[in-house]
Amino acid sequence: MSTAITAVILVATLVTATIxxxxxxxxxxxxxxxxxxxxxxxTAMVLHGFIQIISNFSRALLLRKHIxxxxxxxxxxxxxxxxxxxxxIAWRPSQQMVFLMLGFTAMIVWVPKSIADIxxxxxxxxxxxxxxxxxxxxxxxxxxxxxxxxxxxxxxxxQTVVATKAATQVAxxxxxxxxxxxxLIGILSQPETxxxxxxxxxxxxxxxxxxxxxGTWLGGLVLERxxxxxxxxxxxxxxxVMGVVYLAQGFALI
Numbered sequence: 181m182s183t184a185i186t187a188v189i190l191v192a193t194l195v196t197a198t199i200x201x202x203x204x205x206x207x208x209x210x211x212x213x214x215x216x217x218x219x220x221x222x223t224a225m226v227l228h229g230f231i232q233i234i235s236n237f238s239r240a241l242l243l244r245k246h247i248x249x250x251x252x253x254x255x256x257x258x259x260x261x262x263x264x265x266x267x268x269i270a271w272r273p274s275q276q277m278v279f280l281m282l283g284f285t286a287m288i289v290w291v292p293k294s295i296a297d298i299x300x301x302x303x304x305x306x307x308x309x310x311x312x313x314x315x316x317x318x319x320x321x322x323x324x325x326x327x328x329x330x331x332x333x334x335x336x337x338x339q340t341v342v343a344t345k346a347a348t349q350v351a352x353x354x355x356x357x358x359x360x361x362x363x364l365i366g367i368l369s370q371p372e373t374x375x376x377x378x379x380x381x382x383x384x385x386x387x388x389x390x391x392x393x394x395g396t397w398l399g400g401l402v403l404e405r406x407x408x409x410x411x412x413x414x415x416x417x418x419x420x421v422m423g424v425v426y427l428a429q430g431f432a433l434i
Contacts, residue, residue: 185218185219185380186380186381186384188214188218189214189215189218189227189380189384189388190384190387190388190391192210192211192214192215193211193231193388193391193392193395194391194392194394194395195207195210195395196208196210196211196214196231196235196395197231197235197391197392197393197394197395197396197399198395198396198398198399198402199399199418200232200235200236200239200395200396200399201235201239201342201395201396201397201398201399201400201402201403202399202400202402202403202406202411203342203399203411203414203415203418206324206415206418206419206422207235207399208228208232208235208321208322208324208349209282209285209286209322209324209325209419209422209423210422211228211231211232212224212228212278212282212320212321212322213279213282213422213425213426213429215227215228216275216278216279216282216321217429219379221272221273221274221275221278222272222360222361222363222364223364223379224278224321225321225356225357225359225360225361226357226360226361226364227379227380228321228322228353228356229353229354229356229357229360229361230353230357230385230388231388231392232349232353233350233353233354233357234388234389234392234393235392235395235396236346236347236349236350236353237346237350238392238393238396238397239342239343239346239396239399239400240343240346240347240350242396242397242400243339243342243343243346243400244343246337246339246340246342246343246344247340247343247344247347248336248340248343248344251300251301251306251344252344252347252348254306254307254310255300255306255307255309255310255348256310256351257306257307257310258306258307258308258309258310258311258312258313258314259310259311259314259351259352259355260310261307261310261311262310262311262312262313262314262315262318262355263314263355265311265315266314266315266318266319266355266359269319272360272363273319273320275433276430276433276434277430278320278321278430279426279427279429279430279433280426280427280430280431281316281319281320282320282321282322282422282423282426282430283423283424283425283426283427283428283429283430284423284427285316285320285322285323285324285325285326285423286325286419286420286422286423286424286426287325287420287423287427288325288326288328288329289325289328289329289415289416289419289420289423290416290420291329298329298330298333299330299333299334300330300331300334301334301335301336305330306330309327309330310348312326313326313327313330313348313352314351314352314355317349317352317353317355317356318352318355318356318359321356323352324345324419325419325423327345327348327349328345328415328419331344331345332412337408338403338406338408338411339403342403
């Protein structure tokens with residue numbers, strides 16, 4: 181991997197960690213698009229999972245007193261079902277398909293709430309959320325807009341929404357790393373094929389951690405100064421813009 185691409189990934193890590201620290205999503209969607217544009221899809225998925233685990237874990241830790249643990253427990257049941265499903269799937273999406281999936285996933289924020297009358301606090305909806313979000317996150321890399329759909333009608337505070345979603349995504353990205361990373365082991369173990377995997381140098385991973393933590397801290401400062409209304413408004417429009425860009429990229433590759 182060239183120094184320029186490594187630098188782009190490091191900058192994207194800081195920017196997207198800050199965005200995620202504010203909105204609890206959107207940053208991961210942006211980061212996945214950046215990675216998919218510069219490295220092979222399997223590598224992008226693993227790098228994205230690594231960066232997002234750090235970002236989400238630090239965000240959950242920072243806001244740990246706001247986490248809704250009953251929702252987390254029920255969500256984990258859904259993840260278990262998703263793991264069973266994806267373990268039976270051999271298909272891996274192409275770069276074009278990933279961009280299209282990212283774009284259409286982003287458009288979920290425009291689903292009328294009267295149609296998608298869902299609330300993660302209701303019986304069985306956290307379990308369904310875990311199953312659907314884990315499956316989509318593993319295959320496309322991101323499922324933030326779908327996850328948000330289950331939280332938008334709750335009576336939870338913005339801090340609880342961000343903290344709880346962050347906790348769920350630590351597990352989601354760990355599963356994604358296993359799904360995409362295990363097939364990469366053989367490639368990375370051979371010198372003649374490892375170079376084509378597009379992994380950044382080891383020192384970059386050491387830099388990614390403090391950048392992600394710093395971005396999460398910055399985002400948390402902004403979050404505390406926002407209102408719940410502005411929080412939801414800005415989330416919707418930022419996700420929409422990114423969705424349009426990804427759909428354009430996906431269709432351009434046809």
